[in-house]
Amino acid sequence: MTAKPLRPTSFDVAERAGVSQSTVSRALRNSAGVNAETRARVAAAARELGYVVDRHASSLRLKSSETIALVTICRPGEDRSAINPFYFALLGSIAAATSARGFNLLVSFQESAANFRADFVASGLADAMIVIGTTSNRAAWDYFAEAQASGLDFVCWGSPGDPFRWMRSDNEGGARLAADHLVASGRRRIAFVGPEKSPQRQFDERRDAFFDAVAAHGIEPLFIAPPPAPDRHAEGVAAAAALLAAKPDVDAIFAASDMLALGLLQGLSDAGRRVPQDVALIGFDGIRAGTLAHPALSTLEPDIDAAGEALVAMALEDHAHTRTGTRIPVRLAVRGTG
Template sequence: MPGRDDIGGQTRARRPRRVTSFDVAEAAGVSQSTVSRALAHDPSISQRTRERVIAAAQQLNYQVDENAARLRKGRTGTLAVVMICRAGQDRNDINPFYFSLLGSTCAAASTRGYEVLVSFQDSPENFWGHHEERRRADGLIVIGTCENAAAWDYFGALSDRGLHWVCWGSPDDAFDWVRSDNRTGAALAAELLVDRGCRDIYCLGKLGSSQRQFDERWDGFSEAMRGRGHAPRLAEVEPGLSREEQGRRAVAALVDAGTPFDGIFAVCDEMALGALKELEARGMAVPDDVAIVGFDGARAGAFSSPPLTTIEPDFEVAGALLVDRLLAQLGELDTPGNRVPVRMLRRGTA
């Protein structure tokens, strides 16, 4: 029977042969190289010949091999994204903020015609950044926690090899980074708490943290508080704990010490949610007794009780800046800025 093969007494349908540029060339009455140039819009090909080639390609349902075309141009058409985790961290425990950022980054890459390779890396056993050298991707975007110092040491060395990469979450300014407008966001939080009548306001955080954005948020909070005639106060969180547990214990310490407080700005939403749980356990009403503002715009905050007031970065802009700064390194775009605008999401906790 035509179109079928007999193998071991069984009949199996043969796959149709893939149409190639040579088939298009034969149908159009031109050379294979002319087909390639015509479909790439080479100006050396006349309009009449181009139209004949396009008509033949459509008739044969010919699809251009994008991978081959990109390789001829020295590009893979792919970007690699690495999510840095804490050593041994369960992937389900990663801060939801990073998943939102990952999604917006992949969306921005797709809009610009790039595919994305995603990997999660947490220890020297799985650190890998050779995508560009192996021709698997044109460049690298690194996202994740600053607490994994070994990871940042590893990826920081990529610059010494002339590779192209940008990052979110770097512990210092030595790399090509993108961050939220942390100072402005923290100032918005402080001003909201003061304007609603809070007087004993504490920032939950830790000075000198490897999380560079936390220091920036403390600076913005402090400046805004002083500008409103209030002394900035810090309730330091304990290192080595989950963010939620850090927020819970910081609030517990304030209550146990008899420290008066009626407003809290937490440097991240997970700390804010931990504080909210502890206040509820202590029988303190939010926002009547204590108002809370977080930072990150984590989706979980919308479903807390009451819903968490937070400072949210523009995730769409964040993903676009990460991609565009990488494409600028590749010579495809002018270099954009590296600060992501933020906005206040006013909900039930403030």
């Protein structure tokens, strides 16, 4: 029996045209910001591969719901307003990418066995499912691991890793950007603040790559794991006190996340340390709250629009999820903290 050929995806078009998947999505929607030459190259690649963007096209797994389910995992008992703002930004980009394809978005906040649910596709409520949210809720990810093993289908952002079909920021590339910038700025007593071992693989990737990059400059990196606290901001405040007690001469910090960095910023200020004059500070996530801090937080910004478009494309188009492990590019946004 001859195997049925895989239908082309927007990732295949991107590879053929030599552009990112998000550029393909924007070009085929005639969005502003894509020049004529790139638009023509993408269109040509799509024609050559037989790829068509249409909500009724055979390249999409369209059944009857015209809906994508988005599960956001929360901490048990967490007020929805306390969810990491990064996930709300990602939710917004997924909503925009979903709408651009003519689909609806069903959003489900889940925190415990009382409301865990992974059968949105199997029950006909949705044509595809995406899972995002905190990986500190171990029970939730155990539930979704069992759901996937049972045959239920979905893709994830920043999952704990295997066996999930996942997509993440370029954590290692971002960590190298942070290290190189701090060293080039003359900093020599450089610390990483983040979990020593975390179910959130992105934290481990950021830490390990940062250590390697700092060491490559001939500098021994410092490390502080945040003391236990109710949330990342509170962890950052406590970590600042612990770091200054252990390494009072620290002159630069790379934090595993922006919320942690904002807590560090407060803790450094409480201790009378000037940022960036005494201590430079860089976070990771690019949340809007960082731009409102004083001074504004320097950070690694993932391309959130690209992340949303790629997650929707993987969920709808990539039947075998061969694009698992996709990395979303990040850029260093240097602001007031150094």
